[in-house]
Structure formats: structure tokens, C-alpha cells
Amino acid sequence: GAVVSQHPSRVICKSGTSVKIECRSLDFQATTMFWYRQFPKKSLMLMATSNEGSKATYEQGVEKDKFLINHASLTLSTLTVTSAHPEDSSFYICSASGRLSGANVLTFGAGSRLTVL
Amino acid sequence: QQQVKQSPQSLIVQKGGISIINCAYENTAFDYFPWYQQFPGKGPALLIAIRPDVSEKKEGRFTISFNKSAKQFSLHIMDSQPGDSATYFCAASSSSASKIIFGSGTRLSIRP
Numbered sequence: 001g002a003v004v005s006q007h008p009s010r011v012i013c014k015s016g017t018s019v020k021i022e023c024r025s026l027d028f029q030a031t032t033m034f035w036y037r038q039f040p041k042k043s044l045m046l047m048a049t050s051n052e053g054s055k056a057t058y059e060q061g062v063e064k065d066k067f068l069i070n071h072a073s074l075t076l077s078t079l080t081v082t083s084a085h086p087e088d089s090s091f092y093i094c095s096a097s098g099r100l101s102g103a104n105v106l107t108f109g110a111g112s113r114l115t116v117l
Numbered sequence: 118q119q120q121v122k123q124s125p126q127s128l129i130v131q132k133g134g135i136s137i138i139n140c141a142y143e144n145t146a147f148d149y150f151p152w153y154q155q156f157p158g159k160g161p162a163l164l165i166a167i168r169p170d171v172s173e174k175k176e177g178r179f180t181i182s183f184n185k186s187a188k189q190f191s192l193h194i195m196d197s198q199p200g201d202s203a204t205y206f207c208a209a210s211s212s213s214a215s216k217i218i219f220g221s222g223t224r225l226s227i228r229p
Contacts, residue, residue, distance in 0.1 A: 006160070032215055043206060043221045044161070093160045097215075105149075106217060108160035 002028050004096050006109025013084055014117055021079045021112045023094030029074040030096035034106070035067070038091045050077055084116040119144060121209050123220030131228050136194040138223045140207035143188060147209040151217070152181065152192050155204045164205070165192070197227045 003026040013019050023033060032051050036044040048064075050056040050071035058064045066088075068080040077096075081088050091113050095106040122141045130136045140150075148169055153161035167174045167181040167190065174181045180193040194201055207220040 004160075034215075034217075041222075041224070043219050046216065049215055091158075095160075105151075105166075106163070108153075108162065111158070111160045113158070 002096075002098065002107040004030075004094065004107045004109040006094055006112055008112060009110060010113045010115075012115045012117065015085055016083055018080055018082045019084055019114060021081075021092055021094075021114075023077045023079070023096065023109050025075045025096045025098065025107070028096075028098040028107075030077070031074065031099055032097050033071055033077040034095045034097075035069060035077075035079050036093045036095070038093060038111075040091075044093060047079075081114065084114070086116045089114055089116045119218055121207060121218050121220045123207050123223060125223060126221065127224040127226070129226045129228060130194075130197045132197060132199060134197050134227075136197045136201065136225055136227070137191060138205055138207070138225070139189065139191045140209075140220050141187075141189045142209045142218075144209070144211070145188070146211040146213065147218075148212055149210045150181070150183065150190050151208050151210075152179075153206045153208065153219075155206065155222075161206060194225075197225075199227045199229055201225060202227045 005024045007022045035047045047062045048056040048058045050069050052074050056069035071077040093111040095108040151166035152164045154164045155161040165176050165179045169185050178195045183190045205223045208217045210217040
């Protein structure tokens with residue numbers, strides 16, 4: 001079945017630094033990738049949608065200069081949290097969909113726990 | 118109109134019992150209704166999904182019941198086991214849109 005690998009699973013950084021999270025589709029071409037943020041005991045909040053080779057579409061209220069998303073290939077998307085602050089601490093999850101499965105059939109990564117000190 | 122309302126927020130069921138989680142939607146353009154299971158510290162995993170051309174789909178102990186006229190769908194977990202303890206999210210999307218709308222989640226605990 002479709003597998004999405006997300007790395008790192010946990011990261012701790014100092015305030016003001018930038019952190020990059022990678023999301024890879026291992027056995028399929030991900031035409032669309034999605035990035036979510038999840039607060040404890042809450043649902044997934046869609047941050048942005050990215051299609052390979054084009055700029056990401058950000059949801060209302062998400063700072064695109066703060067959360068840089070790159071989808072340079074059909075198997076890799078990255079989320080960079082720039083100048084991270086403690087309020088950026090959260091669980092970030094990516095998901096991907098491919099041509100064969102259809103746009104709305106998603107495979108999720110295992111998530112990345114970001115802690116900003 | 119984009120919302121998917123999920124209930125209950127939390128649910129405790131005895132081992133061997135039936136767990137039932139309900140969801141309702143408003144957008145009639147939705148044509149794909151998946152359920153996701155999420156364990157603590159992990160990403161959601163697709164459990165089972167249904168399209169509106171059928172009223173029920175069963176996979177093992179998991180069944181989705183779908184009521185198109187009422188715009189409601191539910192997840193039934195038969196013979197619930199402690200390993201089923203997780204958070205469950207319903208979701209909905211349309212083929213014409215790339216977004217999936219998630220419900221608020223249900224924390225299910227199965228008592229041994």
C-alpha cells in the first residue's frame with residue numbers, strides 16, 4: 001500500500017531558529033501534498049496544499065512567510081518553520097495523494113513533534 | 118457548509134461491546150467519506166471509507182452506515198477490543214476539490 005515517510009519524528013530547537021520537516025511518498029507519485037497542524041486532543045488543521053512544481057496554497061490565517069512549503073518533486077515536500085517561537089510548538093502532519101488513488105484518498109505521515117524552547 | 122460535525126467527543130465502551138460514532142455534513146457535493154484512526158503521537162491512518170452510492174460498507178469488525186437523505190454517516194465497531202482505543206476522525210470531501218474536511222474527533226476507550 002501507499003506509504004508516506006515523515007522526518008524527523010521529533011525535533012527540539014531554540015527560539016529564533018528554523019526547522020525543516022520532510023515528507024516523502026515512498027512508493028507512489030504524490031501529485032498533491034497537504035500539511036496539517038494538530039494541537040493536543042484536537043482535530044487536524046489544514047495549513048496548506050501543495051502541488052508538485054507550483055506554489056503552495058495556504059489556508060486563511062496561516063503565515064506563508066512563517067511556514068515555507070516546497071514541493072519540488074513528485075515524492076518530496078518540505079515544511080520549514082522559520083524563526084520558530086514557542087507558540088509554534090505543535091504536532092505537524094503531512095499527507096499525500098496520488099494520480100492512481102485519486103485526489104481525495106490520502107495517506108498520512110507519522111507526524112513530527114516540534115518543541116521550541 | 119464545509120463543516121463535518123462529529124459526536125460524541127469521547128466514548129467509553131466495554132470490551133466486546135459495540136462502539137458507535139456519528140457524523141453529519143451539509144455539503145451535498147461531498148462524495149467520499151473516510152474514517153481515520155489515530156493513535157497518540159502518530160499520524161492518522163485510513164480505516165474504512167464509503168461513497169454515497171451504497172448505504173453500508175463492512176470491513177471486518179468495522180462498518181460504515183451512510184444515510185444520504187439525512188446527510189449522516191456513522192462508524193460501528195463490533196466486538197470492540199482494547200486495541201481499538203484511539204481517536205477516530207470522520208471526514209468528507211468531493212472529487213472536484215482537493216481538500217478533505219475533518220470532524221472534530223472522538224476519543225474511544227475500550228475497557229477490558
